[in-house]
Amino acid sequence: MLLKDKVSIVTGAAAGIGAGIAELFAEHGSTVYLIDLDGDGCERVAARINAAGGTAYAHTGDVSRVDSVIGATQTAASRHGRIDILINNAGIYPRRPFLEMEEAEWDQMQDVNLKSVFHLCKLVVPHMIAQRSGKIVNLSSVTFFKGLANLCHYVASKGGMIGFSRSLARELGPHNVHINCITPGAVKTEGEIIHAQPDMLADIQRCQCLDRRLLPVDVARVVLFLASEMSDGMTGQTLNVDGGLILY
Numbered sequence: 069m070l071l072k073d074k075v076s077i078v079t080g081a082a083a084g085i086g087a088g089i090a091e092l093f094a095e096h097g098s099t100v101y102l103i104d105l106d107g108d109g110c111e112r113v114a115a116r117i118n119a120a121g122g123t124a125y126a127h128t129g130d131v132s133r134v135d136s137v138i139g140a141t142q143t144a145a146s147r148h149g150r151i152d153i154l155i156n157n158a159g160i161y162p163r164r165p166f167l168e169m170e171e172a173e174w175d176q177m178q179d180v181n182l183k184s185v186f187h188l189c190k191l192v193v194p195h196m197i198a199q200r201s202g203k204i205v206n207l208s209s210v211t212f213f214k215g216l217a218n219l220c221h222y223v224a225s226k227g228g229m230i231g232f233s234r235s236l237a238r239e240l241g242p243h244n245v246h247i248n249c250i251t252p253g254a255v256k257t258e259g260e261i262i263h264a265q266p267d268m269l270a271d272i273q274r275c276q277c278l279d280r281r282l283l284p285v286d287v288a289r290v291v292l293f294l295a296s297e298m299s300d301g302m303t304g305q306t307l308n309v310d311g312g313l314i315l316y
C-alpha cells in the first residue's frame with residue numbers, strides 16, 4: 069500500500085499505460101480520477117477498479133482543452149480537499165514524414181502531448197502548494213534520446229515535457245512538490261498496436277538488453293515509485309523504462 073489515502077489524477081487512463089497506472093495506483097490504496105477522451109473506455113477501467121475493491125471516478129475530457137478537464141480537478145479537490153498526485157500520460161503518436169506534415173498536425177501534437185501538461189499542472193499545482201506536498205509524473209518517451217523518423221512533431225513534444233519538468237522542478241521544489249519524467253521504450257499497448265509496424269518492434273526488441281516486450285505494468289510500477297514517498301529525494305529527473313534499449 070504505497071499510496072494509501074492518496075488522491076490521484078491520471079490522464080489517458082482508458083487504455084494502455086494510463087489504464088495500467090490507474091489500476092496499480094488503486095491497488096496501492098489511492099482514489100483515482102481517470103480522464104480520457106474515450107468516455108466508454110474510461111468508464112470500463114473505473115468499473116474494473118471499483119469491482120476489485122478500489123475507488124475510481126471516470127471523467128470524459130480532452131486534455132488539450134482546459135475547459136474540458138477543469139471539472140475533474142475541481143471535483144477531486146472539493147470531494148477530498150486535496151490532490152496528491154498528477155500523472156500526465158495522455159498522448160498521441162501518429163507517424164507522418166516531415167515534408168507531408170501539416171501545421172494543424174504539428175499543433176494538435178503539441179496541444180495534446182505538451183500543452184495538456186501546462187493545463188493540468190496549472191489546475192493541480194495550487195492545491196499541491198497549499199498542502200505542501202505533491203507528486204507529478206510526466207510520460208515522455210525514449211524517442212527523445214534516440215530520435216525517430218516520421219515523428220519529429222511527437223519527439224519535439226516529448227522533449228518539451230522534459231524541459232518543462234526540469235524547469236518546474238526548480239520552481240516547485242521549495243514547496244515540496246516533486247515533478248519527474250519517465251521515458252518508456254516500446255510498450256505493448258492499444259496505441260502502439262495501431263501505430264507501430266511489427267518489423268520495427270522486432271528490431272527494437274533485438275536492441276534491448278531484455279529479450280521481451282514491455283507491458284504497461286512495467287511502466288506503471290516505476291510511475292508508482294515516482295508517485296510514492298519512496299522517491300521523496302528525487303525531482304527534475306527522467307527515468308528510462310525501455311528494457312535496456314539505451315544505456316547511459
Ligand SMILES: NC(=O)c1ccc[n+]([C@@H]2O[C@H](COP(=O)([O-])OP(=O)(O)OC[C@H]3O[C@@H](n4cnc5c(N)ncnc54)[C@H](O)[C@@H]3O)[C@@H](O)[C@H]2O)c1
Nearest residue numbers: 080082083084085104105130131159209254255257258259
Ligand atoms: N506505448 C509505447 O510504446 C510508448 C512509448 C513511449 C512513450 N509512450 C507514451 O506513453 C503515453 C501512453 O501511451 P499508450 O501507448 O498507452 O497510448 P494509448 O494510445 O494506448 O492510450 C492513450 C490514451 O490516451 C487517450 N487520449 C488521447 N488523446 C487524448 C486527449 N486529447 N485527451 C484525453 N485523452 C486522450 C486515448 O483515448 C487513450 O485512451 C503516451 O503519452 C505515449 O506518448 C508510449
